Amino acid sequence: MDNFTNQQKMHGVWNSRWTFILAATGSAVGLGNIWKFPYITGENGGGAFVLVYLLCIAVIGIPIMVAEVLIGRRGRMSPINSMKFVTNEAGRHGAWTLIGWGGVIAGLFIMAFYSVVAGWSLHHVIETASGGFTGIAGEEAGAKFGGFLANKESVIAWHTVFSLMTFGVVAAGVTKGLSVVARILMPFLFVALAILLVYAVVKGDIAQGFAFLFDFKFDKLTGKGVLVALGHAFFTLSLGMGAIMAYGAYMPAHANVAGTVITIGILDTLVALIAGLCIFPIVFANGLEAASGPGLMFISLPVAFGNMPFGLLFGTLFFVLIVVAAWSSAVSLIEPGVAWVTELGKFNRTISTAILTFLAWLGGMACIYSNNWEGDPEKESQFHVFEGLDFITSQLMLPLGGMFIAIFAGWLMNKTVVAKELDAEGHPMFEIWRFLVRYISPTLVALVMVITLYKTFTAA
Numbered sequence: 001m002d003n004f005t006n007q008q009k010m011h012g013v014w015n016s017r018w019t020f021i022l023a024a025t026g027s028a029v030g031l032g033n034i035w036k037f038p039y040i041t042g043e044n045g046g047g048a049f050v051l052v053y054l055l056c057i058a059v060i061g062i063p064i065m066v067a068e069v070l071i072g073r074r075g076r077m078s079p080i081n082s083m084k085f086v087t088n089e090a091g092r093h094g095a096w097t098l099i100g101w102g103g104v105i106a107g108l109f110i111m112a113f114y115s116v117v118a119g120w121s122l123h124h125v126i127e128t129a130s131g132g133f134t135g136i137a138g139e140e141a142g143a144k145f146g147g148f149l150a151n152k153e154s155v156i157a158w159h160t161v162f163s164l165m166t167f168g169v170v171a172a173g174v175t176k177g178l179s180v181v182a183r184i185l186m187p188f189l190f191v192a193l194a195i196l197l198v199y200a201v202v203k204g205d206i207a208q209g210f211a212f213l214f215d216f217k218f219d220k221l222t223g224k225g226v227l228v229a230l231g232h233a234f235f236t237l238s239l240g241m242g243a244i245m246a247y248g249a250y251m252p253a254h255a256n257v258a259g260t261v262i263t264i265g266i267l268d269t270l271v272a273l274i275a276g277l278c279i280f281p282i283v284f285a286n287g288l289e290a291a292s293g294p295g296l297m298f299i300s301l302p303v304a305f306g307n308m309p310f311g312l313l314f315g316t317l318f319f320v321l322i323v324v325a326a327w328s329s330a331v332s333l334i335e336p337g338v339a340w341v342t343e344l345g346k347f348n349r350t351i352s353t354a355i356l357t358f359l360a361w362l363g364g365m366a367c368i369y370s371n372n373w374e375g376d377p378e379k380e381s382q383f384h385v386f387e388g389l390d391f392i393t394s395q396l397m398l399p400l401g402g403m404f405i406a407i408f409a410g411w412l413m414n415k416t417v418v419a420k421e422l423d424a425e426g427h428p429m430f431e432i433w434r435f436l437v438r439y440i441s442p443t444l445v446a447l448v449m450v451i452t453l454y455k456t457f458t459a460a
């Protein structure tokens, strides 16, 4: 049996190219676009940061995404076993399989803090819908969010609800779970975002919001900002950890990979920019701070919506949107691990999903118990799992994983096999892609990482 038939039996296949696009976009569009992108843009001064981020998406992200889909399609298995297959096929050292292992671990690490933040969003859906933020002032909203975070039982409960939601979809499988979610939730997400954009244009300070995102003030950009932008390009496109590799493995036999990947990259970027264009005008119209960090979405926005006409309705819609985006990403965070455990042949998919969900849930508990959200000076020096996992994954594991994937696809795989698998024999775009993935993407990742990490550690 060839890889394709084998795998079709084990995991299932997207029923069309569009299902793959929606599922991969569902993975890409998440808290990264709606929660993280606006606040890191705020912290790093706006425009110039956005420009660097866009460049990273185009010359590093998209080529690496093609490489991930390529390896997934070739191997047709979980990232660990797909890496094993392509490594054997190319006659390379077994250590390259570590890319797959690193991915499964990075997925669990990300899911740990991701599910906690998604839990906060679930809480905000209920709070906004029940009028808890109506007429609220800035300080009051800060205190309220602080009060919620301090109440560990409640944070744990919402984290658990979100973990169970993720479990439900992944356990249902590729065809009945992931595909269904992608086909229903993604269109909803696009419509909700369009409605919110109209609302921001009508009720917010769109001129100031626009200027903040697109005025390229280079004096505001630091070296660290460049690493953050690079790391975020990987995070937002779900790259460097095998999520896209796993999804690529479920692709139909023939598909235009380059066109598909570019569509996903454009959709993801549009969602991030539109989310910024929804959030900043509303923040500015209410005289709030753009650079208020991770709390931007959970403190500033409730204040804004709480004091605007129809805020209850649109505020609720906004938080539902975030939950939906987070949900369709979370499933792809544990899918690589779930696929691998299933392939071991000892457990069925439900049990495999339960194992992975439980491990990530434990990681989330570590985030909740080691945090210092209340700003306690005694906890100042303690290790905070939440921030630690975010840093280790976004700024180290994903860029490194992506760099090795690029090197493997560009230098170590057989060129003819690669061209055939991408359905791109003799296409000029193929040569451009190959050049980027061989020379440009890995070099830029290595340069940015070496320079900024050196600076960080020598400054500390």
Ligand code: PHE
Binding pocket: 027, 028, 029, 030, 031, 032, 033, 110, 234, 235, 236, 237, 238, 239, 241, 243, 329, 330, 332, 333
């Ligand atoms: N891309 C997702 C987001 O932007 C996060 C993610 C990262 C999902 C890595 C899967 C893999 O929120």
